[in-house]
Amino acid sequence: MGTIKLNNIDEMYPGQSILLQTGQLVQYGAGLFGYNTIPLLVRRKVEQIIVETLNNYGCIEVLLPTLQPDTIWKNSGRYDGYVNDGTMLITESNKGTFCLAPTGEEAMLEFAREKLKSYKNLPVTYYQIGEKYRNEIRTRGYLLRGKAFPMLDAYSFDADEEGMAKSYENVRKAFLEIFERIGMKVIPIVADNGAMGGKKSEEFMLISNQGEDKILYDEGTGIGLNTEILEKENYQEYLKEEYGIEDISNFKEIRTMELGHIFQLGTRYSEMMNGKYTDKEGKESLYYMGCYGIGVSRTVAALYEQCLLNDPKWGPCGFAIPETIAPYKVQIVPKMDNEEKVKMANELYETLQKEGIGAILDDRENINIGAKIKDCKVLGTPYLVVLGDKTEGENLELEETKTGEKTVLTVKDLIEKFK
Numbered sequence: 001m002g003t004i005k006l007n008n009i010d011e012m013y014p015g016q017s018i019l020l021q022t023g024q025l026v027q028y029g030a031g032l033f034g035y036n037t038i039p040l041l042v043r044r045k046v047e048q049i050i051v052e053t054l055n056n057y058g059c060i061e062v063l064l065p066t067l068q069p070d071t072i073w074k075n076s077g078r079y080d081g082y083v084n085d086g087t088m089l090i091t092e093s094n095k096g097t098f099c100l101a102p103t104g105e106e107a108m109l110e111f112a113r114e115k116l117k118s119y120k121n122l123p124v125t126y127y128q129i130g131e132k133y134r135n136e137i138r139t140r141g142y143l144l145r146g147k148a149f150p151m152l153d154a155y156s157f158d159a160d161e162e163g164m165a166k167s168y169e170n171v172r173k174a175f176l177e178i179f180e181r182i183g184m185k186v187i188p189i190v191a192d193n194g195a196m197g198g199k200k201s202e203e204f205m206l207i208s209n210q211g212e213d214k215i216l217y218d219e220g221t222g223i224g225l226n227t228e229i230l231e232k233e234n235y236q237e238y239l240k241e242e243y244g245i246e247d248i249s250n251f252k253e254i255r256t257m258e259l260g261h262i263f264q265l266g267t268r269y270s271e272m273m274n275g276k277y278t279d280k281e282g283k284e285s286l287y288y289m290g291c292y293g294i295g296v297s298r299t300v301a302a303l304y305e306q307c308l309l310n311d312p313k314w315g316p317c318g319f320a321i322p323e324t325i326a327p328y329k330v331q332i333v334p335k336m337d338n339e340e341k342v343k344m345a346n347e348l349y350e351t352l353q354k355e356g357i358g359a360i361l362d363d364r365e366n367i368n369i370g371a372k373i374k375d376c377k378v379l380g381t382p383y384l385v386v387l388g389d390k391t392e393g394e395n396l397e398l399e400e401t402k403t404g405e406k407t408v409l410t411v412k413d414l415i416e417k418f419k
Helices: 013-021 037-058 070-075 081-083 103-114 162-184 227-231 233-242 268-273 296-306 339-354 371-379 411-418
Strands: 024-031 032-035 068-069 089-093 096-100 124-133 148-158 186-190 201-207 213-218 223-226 252-266 276-278 284-286 287-294 308-311 315-319 331-336 359-361 385-386 398-401 408-410
Touching: 013 024, 013 296, 013 308, 013 315, 024 186, 032 037, 032 315, 032 339, 037 124, 037 162, 037 201, 068 070, 068 089, 068 227, 070 081, 070 096, 070 103, 070 268, 103 124, 103 268, 124 398, 148 162, 148 296, 162 186, 162 201, 162 213, 162 252, 162 287, 186 213, 186 233, 186 252, 201 213, 213 227, 223 227, 227 233, 252 268, 252 296, 268 287, 284 371, 287 296, 315 371, 331 339, 339 359, 339 411, 371 385, 398 411
Parallel strands: 186 223, 331 359, 331 385
Antiparallel strands: 024 032, 068 096, 089 096, 124 148, 148 287, 186 201, 201 252, 213 223, 213 252, 252 287, 276 284, 308 315, 385 398, 398 408
């Protein structure tokens, strides 16, 4: 690739504007994007963290089709609503009408009903990471609100309300751990179940001026409320009973971005779609369900906006992707007209590759070191090694792109640091 120049960066979403200008994201239409290598690898790392964490919490990964027959949506009674409001994309063929799934409750219940026929099979939480499709009338913020987007959706199945509450709390803890591992401080806030139905729900919010939501937040306790809750007639009783909140006088309004949402659904979908198991007495009983979601692409977008670098002179100039997420830990920039430094750079690159440490070797000709350093920041690589005239002996100068802090160390020290 050539050197990258940034112009007319979107003030509201500078991070994603840089990704688009540099070809790391490609827009095919409103709300439709393709990923180049590095953002795709960042997304894969987010997905890996989700999978590892949910597996550790006893959840089971599955994968269901996103193209689904209209019959399962008609069975739940949600088909007409989704089609009439234009949310669901459908296609008609001589084999029937098919839907691109905007969410996964119906398909998961169809899947679970064949597997969970007895109380002996419960409790269980299934999850998947797959594409969802919503014909958003107002796409906003590039990846933050698109028409096609990868999503983690999980569903718990229990024998009773008490079991549902335990499964809900289990996934809630998993979600907090997921966002902590990604490096994003989220606030679980009391929310309205809205169209999903059910009794209790919480949104996982990131404090951000780019967010569409306004919440009430108590800094002292770390508790947040969606302002929609206050529209409930019995909101005071509801907050006290479900969340133990008796006084909201200390809560202040802040702007946030929703990255995840969890619900206790109860038996609503089981009733609509005949979701039953045989209990200990041999009688048919309805599943108690929970539903849990994380917007994967939205999380990636929020991460890029969060790790944006601002140059005092030029403004937004790139990223410092967190080391735990970055697919490439270090970028090696040798002075190309110095054979010794080029050889040293190649040896360092090969050594890091053998150790399983992601590295980029910038060996482009006829491009000065300053331009390469700018490109390193555009790609979001958290560390930089420049092998120029000042480099002596076996010592390397490692620069942290976020802070500009420099450390002198050996190759062995470098490997130990990234290991």
